[in-house]
Amino acid sequence: MKIFFLILLILVAAATVALWFWRQADHSADHAAMARLAALQPDSPKRFDPSLIESLPEPARRYFRYTIQPGTPLYTVARISMTGKFGMGNREAPDYLDMQATQMLAMPEGFIWKMSASRGALRISGSDTEQWTRFWLMGLLPVARMGGDPDHARSAFGRYVAEAVFWTPAALLPGPGIAWELVDVNTARVTVRHKGVEQAVDVVVADDGRPLQVSFDRWSNANPEKVYRWQRFGGYLSEFRVFAGFVLPTRVEAGNFFGSEAYFPFFVAEISHVEFPEANAKDRADSCP
Known part of the structure; x- marks a missing residue:
């Protein structure tokens, strides 16, 4: 019996060590992804001039005039620090956890959102x-391992195109693969095409151009059937601050089935800081309002 328990103890210890190394490998992959995306920042970006948006629909012009101050270097890669709530349940029982996260966003190439949540x-x-x-439970037990397929990539593309509206408006200025069109007097639609994938996002703006809400059809399996299909996703933006010449929301709430009674804002974020990797010292100083 003693030998049995000794063998069991050895196996448990070996499994724990193996899981620890597996978790460290994930951390290393996360850091490598952040470094790869940060390296996509333009070295000497142009500066914002209203002439860049003259051909856009009026709500889109309002959006850019509000979110990018004249003369701002057009950085397209951002690092966002946030706290907030992350819901694990549904509208009736949100099951929110306290969340903190860092995100690197480099639309259209990719993003990484590295988070921890607890209750x-x-x-x-x-x-x-x-x-x-x-995702890992208690830092040692893998509870979700997904990705590496076209469905996941398409769903993720929808997410980070929409988030570019929040945090990297310079990435959505007119250019190859980016088209804007009028929806109504206060709404513009941006469509991004990249490597054979396309995503359209609607942006509702206030009279001053402040983006109030963002919504889009997202390829998602976040539904009772767990089947990938197009379904409405979106949320609300508020509490704007200036970061390095960009006027960005510091409160974001978003969720599935936007605009319906089933809408559940599982993501509620308070943004503490947005910075633009490789920005010069003056830009970093200006990012702290």
């Missing part, structure tokens, strides 16, 4: 990118 003794951590979704 009491429960702790979940991991990351979400255009290549994978990986």
Whole structure:
């Protein structure tokens, strides 16, 4: 019996060590993804001039005039620090966990959202990118390993195109693969095409151009049937601040089935800081309002 328990102890210890190394490998992959995306920042970006948006629909012109101050270097890669709530349940029982996360956003190439969330003794951590979704329970037990397929990539593309509206408006200025069209007097639609994938996002703006809400049809399996299909996703933006010449929301709530009674804002974020990797010292100083 003693030999049995000794063998069992050895096996448990070996499994724990193996899981620890597996978790460290995920951390390394996360850091590598962040470095890869940060390296996509333009070295010497142009500066914003209203002439760049003259051909756009009026709501889109309002949006850019509000979100990018004249003369701002047009950085397209951002690092966003946030806290907030992450819902694990549904509208009736949100099951929110306290969340903190760092995101690197480099539309149209990709993103990484590295987070940890907790409630009491429960702790979940991991990351979400255009290549994978990986989450761990208590830092040692893998509870989600997804990605590496066209469905996941298409769903992720919808997410980070929409988030570019929040945090990297310069990435959505007119150019190859980006088209804007009028929806109504206060709404513009941006369509991004990249490597054979296309995503349209609607942006509702206030009279001053402040983006109020963002919505789009997202390829998603976040439904009771767990089947990938197009379904409405969206949310609300508020509490704007200036970061390095960009006027960006510091409160974002978003969820599935936007605009319907089933809408559940599982993602509620308070943004503490947005910075633009490789920005010069003056730009970093200006990003702290």
